[in-house]
Amino acid sequence: MRELLRLCVVLPCYNEEDTLEYSIKTLTDVLAALHEDGSIGKCYNVVCVDDGSKDGTWGMIGRLSDRYGRGRVCGIKLSRNVGHQNAIIAGLEHVAGRCDAVVTMDADLQDDVNAIKEMVQKYRLGCEIVLGVRRDRKSDSFAKRHTANMFYELMKSTHTPVIPNHAEYRLMSCNAVECLLRYGERNVFLRGIIPSMGFKSDVVYYDRVPRKYGKSKYPMAQMLNFAVEGITSFSIRPIRSIFLVGIVSLVLTLSVGIYVLAAILLGRTYPGWASLILSLWFLGSLVLVALGIIGEYIGKIYLEVKARPRYFVESVVGEQV
Ligand code: UDP
Numbered sequence: 394m395r396e397l398l399r400l401c402v403v404l405p406c407y408n409e410e411d412t413l414e415y416s417i418k419t420l421t422d423v424l425a426a427l428h429e430d431g432s433i434g435k436c437y438n439v440v441c442v443d444d445g446s447k448d449g450t451w452g453m454i455g456r457l458s459d460r461y462g463r464g465r466v467c468g469i470k471l472s473r474n475v476g477h478q479n480a481i482i483a484g485l486e487h488v489a490g491r492c493d494a495v496v497t498m499d500a501d502l503q504d505d506v507n508a509i510k511e512m513v514q515k516y517r518l519g520c521e522i523v524l525g526v527r528r529d530r531k532s533d534s535f536a537k538r539h540t541a542n543m544f545y546e547l548m549k550s551t552h553t554p555v556i557p558n559h560a561e562y563r564l565m566s567c568n569a570v571e572c573l574l575r576y577g578e579r580n581v582f583l584r585g586i587i588p589s590m591g592f593k594s595d596v597v598y599y600d601r602v603p604r605k606y607g608k609s610k611y612p613m614a615q616m617l618n619f620a621v622e623g624i625t626s627f628s629i630r631p632i633r634s635i636f637l638v639g640i641v642s643l644v645l646t647l648s649v650g651i652y653v654l655a656a657i658l659l660g661r662t663y664p665g666w667a668s669l670i671l672s673l674w675f676l677g678s679l680v681l682v683a684l685g686i687i688g689e690y691i692g693k694i695y696l697e698v699k700a701r702p703r704y705f706v707e708s709v710v711g712e713q714v
């Protein structure tokens with residue numbers, strides 16, 4: 394069994410002032426217990442990434458860092474809100490090379506912290522990536538559960554390599570993190586990229602509980618955004634499907650043409666307002682949908698070509714162990 398001497402836990406935090414005290418206490422207790430039973434070495438710590446919070450999150454991270462020892466809890470403050478995915482990348486970049494493995498998870502600890510133990514065991518047995526997968530979606534609202542299912546179905550149909558019910562809770566070895574950081578793209582969709590990286594991987598099942606403190610930062614609009622982001626950053630099938638729709642619509646137009654010709658020859662023409670207006674609307678919307686999909690990809694190319702930095706670190710608190 395290989396050793397895990399240095400373990401880091403990265404928590405992206407956006408307006409998490411209310412939850413951090415509870416989360417850090419719970420996490421450090423779990424990590425201390427893991428150290429006690431010999432699963433990990435004595436160099437373990439929690440890195441909170443303040444993703445441009447508007448509440449007192451950064452002050453809270455500073456206080457917790459002082460309370461738990463500056464090596465145990467540290468924080469990096471990003472200059473503005475860059476979103477969940479980029480905040481995770483910022484955390485990973487910060488700890489890369491300074492630890493043997495990293496666990497990323499949401500700051501509200503909705504994902505069962507006790508699964509870290511199993512993740513660590515799998516790492517020690519040789520896994521480079523261990524994905525946390527929810528057993529079910531009982532703790533989600535009706536709307537969230539159903540939109541999530543639709544999201545995974547859509548992902549499957551576009552051949553995007555996602556593991557259903559796996560979110561951002563996972564353990565990665567230092568090597569896997571360094572490889573991940575070589576992906577230069579701006580439109581990051583970690584839960585698609587990471588399972589597609591290869592490496593010896595495994596999953597750990599856990600139950601997700603409702604959020605204890607604070608509220609969700611993923612309203613419906615954000616989730617939709619995330620779904621479009623996920624699909625278009627991985628698959629060009631939607632663009633291809635436009636081509637297919639175009640062919641089908643051409644064939645349809647041809648048969649309509651034959652029908653119209655026959656009607657004219659037989660002298661059976663009607664005042665065609667209804668069919669005209671219908672086809673105008675139909676074709677008009679088809680063109681708009683097609684343009685929309687193409688626009689989504691062109692937008693992505695635009696962002697990638699600019700290759701802007703993903704984030705800026707404004708300040709750092711606490712020392713890395
Ligand atoms: N988060 C972030 N930046 C954002 C939005 C969210 O870093 O712009 C973090 C948030 O602090 C939390 C995680 O992403 O740690 C997941 O967010 P949340 O718990 O609100 O999502 P939900 O569990 O409701 O899907």
Ligand code: MG
Nearest residue numbers: 499501503604
């Ligand atoms: Mg949450």
